[in-house]
Amino acid sequence: MFKVVNERYSKAAQNREKSLCCPIDYNPEYLKKIPKEILDRDYGCGDPSRYVEEGDTVLDLGSGGGKICYIASQIVGPKGKVIGVDMTADMLDLARRHQAEFSKIAGYENMEFRHGHIHDLKTDIDLMDEFLKANPVKNAEGYKRLQEHIGSQRRENPMVADESVDVIVSNCVLNLVDDGLKTELFKEMYRVLKPGGRIAISEMNKVRKA
Secondary structure, three states: OHHHHHHHHHHHHHHHHHOOOOOOOOOOOHHHHOOHHHHHOOOOOOHHHHOOOOOOOEEEEEOOOOHHHHHHHHOOOOOOOEEEOOOOOHHHHHOOHHHHHHHHHOOOOEEEEEOOOOOOOOOOOOHHHHHHHOOOOOOHHHHHHHHHHHHHHHHHHOOOOOEEEEEEEOOOOOOOOOOHHHHHHHHHHHEEEEEEEEEEEOOOOOOOOO
């Protein structure tokens, strides 16, 4: 399923796919500052950002092209922080390439987009890529070093730290996670939330064929 989802959303990052879009009413004041390319490639089914508050640290699971993050950034303001996590490199490229422009308009920087799987918020894929470039795996010993490195990173420098997030948002993404990984997904959500933290999810029912 991962391969299918990744390929579908990689294509959707390049060209707008109407079949992935749902008509949603967002606050137009927030949309004014968001680049059109991001607005055109938004594939959500709701607006969980309405549950975000000023000063929050926000985690967007499956942030895609970044629309909800760009909205949340304006809501939380300079005292808040927004972290988007997505597994699709093309979507991350879309979200990241407008950050500098947006920060100039907003007058502050409070967004980060990280490469990872939402059921594993400890492993930063970009950091893994950096390690592999310097330490290519050519044999069993190299594979062992990679596994040790990943374990060390997960323990000492997780992509999202324990109890560091005020509110988790997700917009039509959790249904794309394999059923066998759902338990890990919710364990990770619990791990990163601060005590008393909140979860705001916009989701569609998963249709099963008989």
